[in-house]
Amino acid sequence: MNINFTLVSQxxxxxxxIWFTVKFVWPPLLRAIEDRQKQxxxxxxxxxxxxxxxxxASQRSSDTLKAAKQRANEIVIQAEKRAADIIDExxxxxxxxxxxxxxxxxxxxxxxIFSAREVLRQQVSSLAVQGATKILRREIDSKAHADLLTxxxxxxx
Amino acid sequence: MASETELTPxxxxxxxxxxxxxxxxxxxxxxLHIDTLVMSVLLGVLSLGAIWMIVRTATSGVPSxxxxxxxxxxxxxxxxxxxxxxxxxxxxxxxxxxxxFVWVLILNAMDLLPIDIMAAVYENVFGLHNWRSVPTTDxxxxxxxxxxxxxxxxxxxxxxxxxxxxxxxxxxxxxxxNPILWPLNLLFNLIEYVSKPxxxxxxxxxxxxxxxxxFLLLGMWAATGAAxxxxxxxxxxxWAIFHILIVTLQAFIFMMLTVVYLSMAQxxx
Numbered sequence: 001m002n003i004n005f006t007l008v009s010q011x012x013x014x015x016x017x018i019w020f021t022v023k024f025v026w027p028p029l030l031r032a033i034e035d036r037q038k039q040x041x042x043x044x045x046x047x048x049x050x051x052x053x054x055x056x057a058s059q060r061s062s063d064t065l066k067a068a069k070q071r072a073n074e075i076v077i078q079a080e081k082r083a084a085d086i087i088d089e090x091x092x093x094x095x096x097x098x099x100x101x102x103x104x105x106x107x108x109x110x111x112x113i114f115s116a117r118e119v120l121r122q123q124v125s126s127l128a129v130q131g132a133t134k135i136l137r138r139e140i141d142s143k144a145h146a147d148l149l150t151x152x153x154x155x156x157x
Numbered sequence: 158m159a160s161e162t163e164l165t166p167x168x169x170x171x172x173x174x175x176x177x178x179x180x181x182x183x184x185x186x187x188x189l190h191i192d193t194l195v196m197s198v199l200l201g202v203l204s205l206g207a208i209w210m211i212v213r214t215a216t217s218g219v220p221s222x223x224x225x226x227x228x229x230x231x232x233x234x235x236x237x238x239x240x241x242x243x244x245x246x247x248x249x250x251x252x253x254x255x256x257x258f259v260w261v262l263i264l265n266a267m268d269l270l271p272i273d274i275m276a277a278v279y280e281n282v283f284g285l286h287n288w289r290s291v292p293t294t295d296x297x298x299x300x301x302x303x304x305x306x307x308x309x310x311x312x313x314x315x316x317x318x319x320x321x322x323x324x325x326x327x328x329x330x331x332x333x334x335n336p337i338l339w340p341l342n343l344l345f346n347l348i349e350y351v352s353k354p355x356x357x358x359x360x361x362x363x364x365x366x367x368x369x370x371x372f373l374l375l376g377m378w379a380a381t382g383a384a385x386x387x388x389x390x391x392x393x394x395x396w397a398i399f400h401i402l403i404v405t406l407q408a409f410i411f412m413m414l415t416v417v418y419l420s421m422a423q424x425x426x
Contacts, residue, residue: 002185002188003186003296003297003300004185004186004187004188004189004190004297005181005182005186005187005188005189006188006189006190006193006194006295006297006298006301007297007298007300007301007304008301009189009194009301010193010194010197010292010297010298010301010302011301011302011304011305013194013197013198013201013301014256014260014301014302014305015305017201017205017256017260018252018253018256020205020209020256021205021252021253021255021256022248022249022252022253024209024212025205025208025209025212025252025255026231026247026251026252026255027247028212028213028215029212029215029224029227029228029231030231030235030247031215031217032215032216032217032220032224032228033217033228033231033232034217035217036217036218036220039217
């Protein structure tokens with residue numbers, strides 16, 4: 001246990017080692033560690049941001065979905081209303097048409113009745129004339145009573 | 158045991174505790190312990206060089222296993238320094254703490270090498286009769302470290318507080334600025350300044366030196382016969398395992414005290 005020059009030489013070696021560590025060993029690794037810490041922090045921040053954005057997007061999508069549903073509902077309601085309108089219109093038109101057809105039919109019937117009656121009348125009048133002719137043939141000279149017969153015929157027509 | 162001369166317990170211990178010396182001048186001071194110097198510089202270059210090689214290729218991406226190990230070490234030390242030292246630790250204190258921890262740890266760890274086998278290797282391979290493997294069992298090493306740090310504390314104290322502030326603190330604290338108390342304050346501070354490097358260096362030296370002595374005693378016991386060899390081997394293994402803790406703990410304590418002294422030097426009382 002004797003103090004000697006070894007102490008001085010060891011102190012010099014110690015100083016050199018400290019200088020070496022301060023200069024060459026510590027800074028690069030510290031830089032690497034700090035860079036990695038920064039990268040991790042950035043990554044975490046990005047993840048957080050992504051999560052927030054996802055939340056926003058899902059919020060937006062649900063909003064859009066809700067709006068679309070509402071719109072679809074409106075469209076359905078409108079369509080139903082329109083359908084009801086069309087049906088009503090169609091009913092109205094059909095009624096009109098029916099009325100028209102009925103009216104036409106009625107007119108036709110009237111016409112038929114009229115012409116039938118006319119025919120009937122003609123027939124009746126000719127029958128009557130024939131009957132009268134037959135009756136009168138014996139008593140009336142057709143030549144003498146021709147104008148009378150003609151006038152009767154026109155009257156019956 | 159490598160000695161061919163008569164083997165007594167005294168000569169055995171003395172052989173293991175004798176440094177390889179060389180005189181570089183007149184007087185007892187101008188002596189160099191070659192073994193201490195070569196071992197410490199060699200181990201320092203190896204350990205710090207290995208760390209440097211790994212750090213040179215350090216990436217901020219996915220680290221290799223080696224880089225992850227060095228990062229663990231550096232972050233562990235950085236954490237310790239951060240808790241104790243307030244200020245810019247990256248420019249000096251934290252790397253210095255890393256140097257001290259790694260270097261002292263590897264120097265202490267030489268204590269775990271089997272002394273007699275190593276002595277035989279030194280004797281027969283390198284032809285060195287006296288060669289001590291553990292530089293921290295040389296009081297010169299521990300004093301060199303402690304005194305360097307002591308000078309650094311004074312340097313940082315003056316740098317932070319200015320020469321006036323530093324001298325003022327010597328006479329004004331810890332008891333107060335009353336002139337009657339000045340001599341007492343000065344005495345107190347001088348005792349503190351003397352005791353710091355002494356306790357700092359002798360704690361490390363004492364622990365590692367005592368550990369080596371225990372190994373030597375167990376080695377002596379092993380030489381007494383079969384029973385001694387068995388017990389010596391078992392207890393030697395036990396002591397070596399326990400010594401792993403001491404080796405690490407002393408390196409850690411030495412580093413922490415360095416950081417504490419340096420941070421105390423920069424803070425006002």
